[in-house]
Amino acid sequence: MDFTLTEAQRELAALTRKILDSSADPWPDLVKSGVVPDSPDEFGVLEQCSVLVELGRAVAAVPYLSTMVAASALAEFGTAEQRSRWLTPGTVLSVALAEADGAKTTVPFAASAAAFLVSHDEQVFLVEAGRLDITPQELVDGSEAGWFEFSGGEPVPGLTPEWLVTRYTLGLCAFQLGVTERALELTAEYARTRVQFDRPIGSFQAVAQRLADAYIDVAAIRLTLWQAAWRLSEGLHADAEVATAKFWAADAGHRVAHTAVHVHGGTGIDMSHDVHKYFTAAKRAEFELGGATAQLLKLSAAW
Structure with missing residues (x-):
């Protein structure tokens, strides 16, 4: 098992970060650049995860994950007509x-999508957006979503x-990383520069321990993501x-998010501050498709 990033992964990550740093509307630029x-079929799971890590770092609200999961599914299982369309x-x-x-419910980018892969019983159906009556929803972090009643579609043989849940869940883990x-x-930088009692707050043992625990948690998210x-x-x-x-991603992500808010103090609960975006x-990502307890139940069933 080799977790060393491939050249393609490194290049995709660097290009994604460059676009996200410079573009006010990154989705068209991500498409145009080839990300x-x-x-x-051009990029596999590892390359897609490398892009999603960068999207998570920027908290970028783009439909990359849902699009790539659905497109990968159609490329592998879809009919010739479904693929060409x-x-x-x-x-x-x-x-x-x-x-x-x-x-x-909570269907990602429901207002933007041209079509949906819908799980129903033990099958997956392809449904064109124009056939659905979609009600908008707003997720906790402000992301676009929606809900609709499913009444049938084209089966994807x-x-x-x-298959969809596994790959979408993996993508959520990459985004959470x-x-x-x-x-x-951001929190470590704040702890180095925020002075209290004539000392940077990061020099206080309690703060240093919280940051050390968060470092270990992030390492655990990274290791388990790349293993999967x-x-x-x-x-x-x-x-x-x-x-x-x-x-x-859920359990450690919860702790890291709360550490970021707690170390920032009153700044951490300011909805206009960057740290609040990362918290939400x-x-x-913690609860989408099941939080920590739901994953433990899956593991117990598998064993």
């Missing part, structure tokens, strides 16, 4: 995986809900590894 490839450059796709009271990495960097991503990239069974990665992004 969002013309064909999902929907696998086109810049087309936004989404996945409807969560359900409440019989409706698909051989594609299962578990970027969120927590950057939140910790590597197994998927090698075509190996990875249900337990993805659940483990999501457990750490981490909370969304």
Whole structure:
């Protein structure tokens, strides 16, 4: 098992960061630059995760994860007609995986997507956006979402809900790694420069211990993410590894997010401050598709 980033991963990450640092509307630029490839076959799971880490570091509200998961699924399982119609450059796709009271809910980028892959019972269906009555929702971090009633669509032969959930969950873990990495960097910098009682607050033992614990938590998120991503990239069974990665993304992500807020003090609860963006992004990633307890239940069932 080798977690060393490939040249493609490093180049994609660097290009993604450059675009996010310089663009006010990054999605078209990500498409134009090739970070969002013309064909999902161009980049595998590892490359996609490298991009998602950078998106998490910037808390970028772009439909990369849902589009790449749906496009990868259609590339592997879709019919020739489905692939030719929907696998086109810049087309936004989404996945409807969560359900409440019989409706698909918190569907990411529901207003932007041209089509959806919808899990229903043991099947996945492709549904064009124009056939749905979508009600907008706003997630805790302000991200675009929506809910709708599902009444049928085109089956995607051989594609299962578990396939979609596994890959979308992995993407959430990669995004959470970027969120927590950057939140910790911002918090460490604040602790070095914020002076109280004539000393930087980072020199106080309690603060230093919180930051040290957060460093270990981020390392655990990173390790479990790349372990799960590597197994998927090698075509190996990875249900337990993805659940483990999501457990750490949720449990450790919770601790890192709260550490960032606590160390920043009153600044940390200012909704206009950058640290608040990282807190809410981490909370969304913590609970989306199941928090820490849900992942432990998955692991217990697998064993």
